[in-house]
Amino acid sequence: MSARVCALILTLSALCGSTAASGVLSSPTNVRLTSYNMNLVLRWDPPEGAAGGLVYTTEYKTPVTSYRVGCVNTSHLECDFTRLNISIIEYGIYTGRVQAQVGAKRSGWVESRHITLDKDTIIGSPNVSLFSNGATIDVSIKDPVFVVSELRNVYIFATYNITYWKDGQVEKAKSISNKQQSRVVLSELELWTKYCVQVQINTERNSKPSEPSKIVCESTTSREEAPWVAAIVTFVIMAVAVALVVLAVVYRESISHFLCPKDALPQHFKEYLQAPPTSSTYLAMQYSRPPKEIYHQISIVAEEGRPLEAGGMSCSKQPDVRAGGELQEKRERLKSTEAVKKS
Ligand SMILES: *[C@@H]1O[C@H](CO)[C@@H](O)[C@H](O)[C@H]1NC(C)=O
Ligand SMILES: *[C@@H]1O[C@H](CO)[C@@H](O)[C@H](O)[C@H]1NC(C)=O
Numbered sequence: 001m002s003a004r005v006c007a008l009i010l011t012l013s014a015l016c017g018s019t020a021a022s023g024v025l026s027s028p029t030n031v032r033l034t035s036y037n038m039n040l041v042l043r044w045d046p047p048e049g050a051a052g053g054l055v056y057t058t059e060y061k062t063p064v065t066s067y068r069v070g071c072v073n074t075s076h077l078e079c080d081f082t083r084l085n086i087s088i089i090e091y092g093i094y095t096g097r098v099q100a101q102v103g104a105k106r107s108g109w110v111e112s113r114h115i116t117l118d119k120d121t122i123i124g125s126p127n128v129s130l131f132s133n134g135a136t137i138d139v140s141i142k143d144p145v146f147v148v149s150e151l152r153n154v155y156i157f158a159t160y161n162i163t164y165w166k167d168g169q170v171e172k173a174k175s176i177s178n179k180q181q182s183r184v185v186l187s188e189l190e191l192w193t194k195y196c197v198q199v200q201i202n203t204e205r206n207s208k209p210s211e212p213s214k215i216v217c218e219s220t221t222s223r224e225e226a227p228w229v230a231a232i233v234t235f236v237i238m239a240v241a242v243a244l245v246v247l248a249v250v251y252r253e254s255i256s257h258f259l260c261p262k263d264a265l266p267q268h269f270k271e272y273l274q275a276p277p278t279s280s281t282y283l284a285m286q287y288s289r290p291p292k293e294i295y296h297q298i299s300i301v302a303e304e305g306r307p308l309e310a311g312g313m314s315c316s317k318q319p320d321v322r323a324g325g326e327l328q329e330k331r332e333r334l335k336s337t338e339a340v341k342k343s
């Protein structure tokens, strides 16, 4: 048994040795041209039974150009053409090929199948964020970043397929498709409920939808209150609080006087003030018409060429000087009445 295996290994190594010795290197295998988010990468497996120290050279072409050089003498098993300083066109049709080399020995070229970049690229997953606002959830979608161009340039009519479900009830998922806007509001949701969302991108030119986004979940809350209402209420409360504090600081002396007066009112004064009025003058005044007062009307006439300046600032602003005079008189009268009352 073990002798047979040994014999097989010996035969194989002898074969390899003979191919190497004859200067023919077997070719790389499984050569494929791939694209993810619009990059262009050639991948391959090493030749069967290959020894170490192999390097590879790759080339690419379009239907209208001959082969151009890509990666040279790379020891990796892939070559990202979009990393090289060559122009890759988003609608281009590309074919790649690879050759193995060790020392002076080269293998034959192995060609990949062609791919059309925008039709065949694998579109990566979009990035989804959720913001709950009362009974609605805002879904905000960010497109995957393309290596060549941008998603909206390559696929002008790309749409989002938004699938959402109540947490734990994925079998009852609902979908909103054909949305072009990157912000979508999920409405008519239940309050205080956790919803999960997953988004895929559909395009008109690429038959496959994008990779699905990561599932994200968010809870609805109570009835919505616009955030600006809360902001205004907070602002008003803050403003009032600040005003109160300022007033308290400015009038702290008066307030402390008012709250704890230094001199208490004597007891008999309090009794007197609380007792019903007994003064005959007061009673007479209360039940009789106020005495008729005699007064003269006065007018103030401004001197020519001189602006009128009567009394203080407040009087000078009065549009009607006569009315101001009357007001003054009334005040005088009031004072005298008070004086009478006090006596
Ligand atoms: C690639 O390797 C071959 C053989 O070792 C060498 O002749 C050639 O100059 C190398 N090319 C580059 C670009 O390094
Ligand atoms: C890339 O290619 C352009 C023109 O094809 C050239 O001007 C530029 O110097 C190159 N840059 C690098 C880093 O090789």
Ligand SMILES: *[C@@H]1O[C@H](CO)[C@@H](O)[C@H](O)[C@H]1NC(C)=O
Residues within 6 Å of the ligand: 127, 128, 129, 142
């Ligand atoms: C998705 O978006 C979030 C927030 O903008 C960011 O932190 C995160 O890195 C993004 N993820 C991907 C995969 O782009």
Ligand SMILES: *[C@@H]1O[C@H](CO)[C@@H](O)[C@H](O)[C@H]1NC(C)=O
Residues within 6 Å of the ligand: 161, 162, 163, 175, 177, 178, 200, 202
């Ligand atoms: C949207 O996604 C859901 C879930 O993946 C799928 O069942 C549905 O067919 C998709 N709709 C469209 C129009 O792609």
